[in-house]
Amino acid sequence: MNVIPAIDLLEGRCVRLYQGDYARSQTFNDNPVEVARQWVSEGATMLHLVDLDGAKAGYPVNQKTIEAIVRAVDVPCQLGGGLRDRAAVSTVLNLGVKRAILGTIAVEKPQLVAELCSEFPGQILVGIDARNGKVATRGWLETSEILATELAQQMAQLGAAEIIYTDIHRDGTLCGPNLEALREIATAISVPAIASGGVSSIADLLSLLALEPLGVKGAIVGRAIYTGDISLKEAIQAVGQGRWQDVPPDLGSSSFA
Numbered sequence: 001m002n003v004i005p006a007i008d009l010l011e012g013r014c015v016r017l018y019q020g021d022y023a024r025s026q027t028f029n030d031n032p033v034e035v036a037r038q039w040v041s042e043g044a045t046m047l048h049l050v051d052l053d054g055a056k057a058g059y060p061v062n063q064k065t066i067e068a069i070v071r072a073v074d075v076p077c078q079l080g081g082g083l084r085d086r087a088a089v090s091t092v093l094n095l096g097v098k099r100a101i102l103g104t105i106a107v108e109k110p111q112l113v114a115e116l117c118s119e120f121p122g123q124i125l126v127g128i129d130a131r132n133g134k135v136a137t138r139g140w141l142e143t144s145e146i147l148a149t150e151l152a153q154q155m156a157q158l159g160a161a162e163i164i165y166t167d168i169h170r171d172g173t174l175c176g177p178n179l180e181a182l183r184e185i186a187t188a189i190s191v192p193a194i195a196s197g198g199v200s201s202i203a204d205l206l207s208l209l210a211l212e213p214l215g216v217k218g219a220i221v222g223r224a225i226y227t228g229d230i231s232l233k234e235a236i237q238a239v240g241q242g243r244w245q246d247v248p249p250d251l252g253s254s255s256f257a
Contacts, residue, residue, distance in 0.1 A: 001209050001239045002046065002218035004194070005039040005225055005232060007032055007069070009062040009081075010052040016223045020129070020136075020168050022056065028226045036069045036077075039225075042232040047077045048196075048220045049097070054082025058104075058138070060092055070096035080127050080164075084109075089116055093123065101164060103127045104137040106155055107144050117159030125194075126155040127164040130181065136168055148181070149188045156189040163189055164220065166196040176204050182216055192217035200224050202238045209239050 008015050010025055014032040018024040029035045036047055049069065053061035059082045060066075070077050080101030083089050089100045099122075106113055106126045117124045129136045130148040137144060152163045165185045167178040177198045186193045193216045195208050201224070208219050219239075224230040 001205070001212055001216070003044070003205065003232065003235050003239060004046050004048045004218055004220045005044050006048045006050065006220050006222040007035055008050045008052055008222065009065055012062060012065050015052070016226060017052070022052070032065055033068050033072045036073050039232060040073045040075055043236045044232065045075050047073065047075060049077050049079040051079065051081030055080075055138070058082055058084055060088055063091070063095060066092065066097065067095045078125060086112070086116065089120070093120065099123050099125050099161070101125045101127045103129060106151060107135055107137050107146055110154060110158060113155060113160070114158040121159070122161050124160055125162045125164055126160040127166065128152055128185070129166040129168055131168045133181070149184050152185050152189050156191045160191060162192045162194055162217075164194040164196055167198060176200055177208060179207060179211065182208070182211055183214060186211060186214040186216050189215065194218040194220060196220040200229055202230060202235055205235055205239045
């Protein structure tokens with residue numbers, strides 16, 4: 001299973017939110033590039049970037065910081081937050097981000113998701129952030145009536161390379177992942193699922209590893225590696241780091257033009 005460190009960007013700083021609440025943010029480092037280098041030095045084979053300002057604004061905001069991170073490390077980066085039209089997706093891919101994570105438009109513009117999956121094969125992921133099983137959008141500020149499992153099935157059928165599932169009530173809380181919800185998501189789709197939210201210990205990662213045969217191929221870790229509750233090195237040793245497969249040169253190459 002791939003252990004993927006999260007770097008959440010707010011006003012150019014590396015922060016963590018509690019249950020997605022912008023008013024309850026905690027700054028861990030004023031230099032996200034330094035953080036990115038640290039996680040790579042400890043064995044990360046991918047970084048998960050979130051533009052929190054972008055998620056709230058509806059368009060990418062932290063491009064300079066994102067580009068600096070991408071240039072500073074030799075592992076692929078995936079990015080979510082504020083990617084709500086083709087121009088935004090193209091912009092971040094041109095910065096060197098390998099995979100774009102779509103959220104709000106999966107609910108509001110599913111046809112656009114299908115078009116982007118076709119235009120950038122293997123580079124479009126869908127992040128499904130759920131509150132009590134229902135999908136939240138617009139930086140988690142709004143909650144829809146759409147069930148997470150139903151949206152996951154739809155997005156997988158439209159061509160999403162992976163589904164990232166976040167339980168908002170557990171995000172940033174260190175209270176453990178929602179294994180039942182992840183099991184439902186993984187069994188409902190034919191593409192890999194990535195777990196996010198609540199991972200607090202290596203024991204939590206081992207519990208997720210038990211879902212790997214169902215299709216849970218990775219776990220995004222955030223607060224726990226910043227507080228020291230989890231050593232990234234030890235976590236990777238415990239669950240066996242997966243290897244991210246890059247997009248073949250004949251697929252999606254136009255996005256880097």
